[in-house]
Amino acid sequence: MIVELGHYALILALSVSLVQSVAPLIGARIGDKRLMDIGPVTASAGFLLLAFSFSALTAAYVTSDFSVLNVFENSHSLKPMIFKISGVWGNHEGSMLLWVLILAFFGALVATFGRDLPPSLKANVLAVQAWVLTAFLAFILLTSNPFTRIFPVPFEGQDLNPILQDIGLAIHPPLLYLGYVGFSIAFSFAVAALIDGRIDAAWARWVRPWTLAAWICLTLGIAMGSYWAYYELGWGGWWFWDPVENASFMPWLSGTALLHSALVMEKRSALKVWTILLAILTFSLSLLGTFLVRSGVLTSVHAFATDPTRGVFILAILCIFIGGSLALFAFRASALESGGLFQPVSREGALVLNNLFLTTAAATVLVGTLYPLVLEMATGAKISVGAPFFNLTFGPLMLPLLFAVPFGPLLAWKRGDLAGATQRLYWAIGAALGGAIIVLALTRGTEILAAFGVALAVWLMVGSFADLGQRAGFRKAGLATGFKRLKGLPRSAFGTTLAHFGLGVTVLGIVCVSAFQTEVVTAMSPGETRESGGYSVRFDCMSERQGPNYTEEVGNFTLLRDGTSVDTMESARRLYTARQMPTTEAGIRTEWFSQLYISLGDSEANGGATVVRIWYKPLVTFIWIGAIFMALGGCVSLADRRLRVGAPGRRRAPTAVGAKAAGA
């Protein structure tokens, strides 16, 4: 019964969304307030209906109702509860339902928190948001209904793909979707502004918090996915340039560019047209990502099922939205006047540089991801574009950008002083040189590239604090006054510093792992030892263990230093009984920021010996810690007073701005 109600709620949500697509738009056109007011009501109602629908599916999973095809195909009564719940979005239908739920959630947020928005802008935004929602709801109902029943009812489910039975799945897709789908707000604002033919600095102030929130979630989602792949697949790699990873990375790159260009627009009302375009492109890339992952044109762990009608349907959605919004842009962009002149060397100039490199880099990733598909369609030749391609294209494009990052915040708006900025970066230059010298000394001059990489990372990390140091004026005013001034600085300054610092931390992790990791692949018999990361790793024995829905063979290892045992490690191979599918559970030991990583291979036909792969990965965790810093920086910025426009309560100054913009 609850399943049918969920299905019914989904259909109701579609009709509500259809109303929301049309009524507020007409209202905004003819200036009818009652029609415009339908927008917020339908947005909230749509969200509640979808939340109910999603809960209904979750209930079916929790109670292991195998009369629902989707539950039968992806669940098992013996599965631990957390994976029963996360299994709801561990399949195509359920994850699409999560997608629209989050889309409706953002729509409802705009409806609730956007009280200060000019009414016509708000009506248009909600209508555009509803177009996207309608398209995807139709997609779900027509091609991927999660509520389909089967008869006769099976006794047991087929279980979830074991690789997805991990706490990572509980967190990774929702975060990623919050990011992907969150960019829809920026998109809706951009299209609404184009429909209105009017855009001002206040527009950027409204868009920026939404973009920032989406960006934070996407950053964490990508980092989470990367760490999940790292420990779950047992290959020891943290990024594979897999098309599906690229699908989430491209919106991140252009979303990062959007954050920075919206800043220029907000502060200087320049780059308006470009910011609008970027907002459209960022969400287009999110849609493209959804298409690549959901259509089955790619085979990967993320492509749950392949069904050509789905691919065609999403492709149609993709073409209509990207094509339509770009066409609208082409027609209306000239109506937007541009403002704010600036010199090439200035804050604006630095942010343009940032945008230029980020979007170009996103374009190269796009080429590398789509080229094999296009080539196959055109000539039938099958190629794979892998890490070598991306290292050769993406890498060189990032270098100048990373080098320029510390300069950006130190340059003044309109006209900057490069020599002055360099002077304030003496500390960072010294630290970077020091880092390089230490690396060269430790490796006796053999690792020149690594020294360069470490210098770049240190330059970023130390250089990101130059702006705060400068604004606090430690040098002239002394420590006490400096700290007092530091307290008075806007939070966004700390946000920038944290995010740029995090970028440096990530770069340091990447450089250290690529340059200094060691790998041993070897067959080991019980009692044998191998050296790795300053330890002797002794293989003790293999043992067997029974889990709730799997059996595992566990390799037991002891770590020795100077002959005394320090710790023990386990690395296992699991066999999930329902699907007869093996997985690797790597043994990972974190020491400070470095990790020792052991994965097991075959043990048959080796006379009792087991193939073992041992990595020592120095500072590998910096890669993800850096991402956490970036997200933290985003959160701090989000808490900045200036960005809290539209939040309920605390609205003395913002209302004035909103009213002025509404009256303009």
Next chain:
Amino acid sequence: MTRKGKRLSFIGGILAVIGLAAGLVLTALSDSVAYFNSPTDIVSKTPSPGQRIRLGGMVEDGSVIRGGRETITFRVTDTVESVPVTYTGILPDLFREGQGVVAEGTLGPDHVFLADTVLAKHDENYMPKEVVDDLKARGLWDHDKSAPKAATPEAAMTGVGS
């Protein structure tokens, strides 16, 4: 700087970066992409040494030898021809005889394929898409069973979603 000069320097800078990116992409596309080959392709037209290749097919039954401890040799077949492959390292969890596999690497002078990566993906039903397409194109695909025609009974039983 005059307004015109400023605009020119902006446009020049933008074009320079885009040009650089295009150059990088073109070089990388000609050097560092791997072409998919079936065993028949490799036997009929020997690729030049050092060229990166993705070799796809099924692991031939009874061909897997775990000889020198961590080095493994096996043969990849498309039911017409087969190519010997050596690989050092840990094979993926789903590497099995009679199952689909993609090996990436280069062909050695002795016509033994030196793989540096072996992929057998995350799903028990998984047959690399490029292998399926290739077999279908050459009529080696059994549409009734959705499996390669000469495949082993076990492989046919697991059923390959096409």
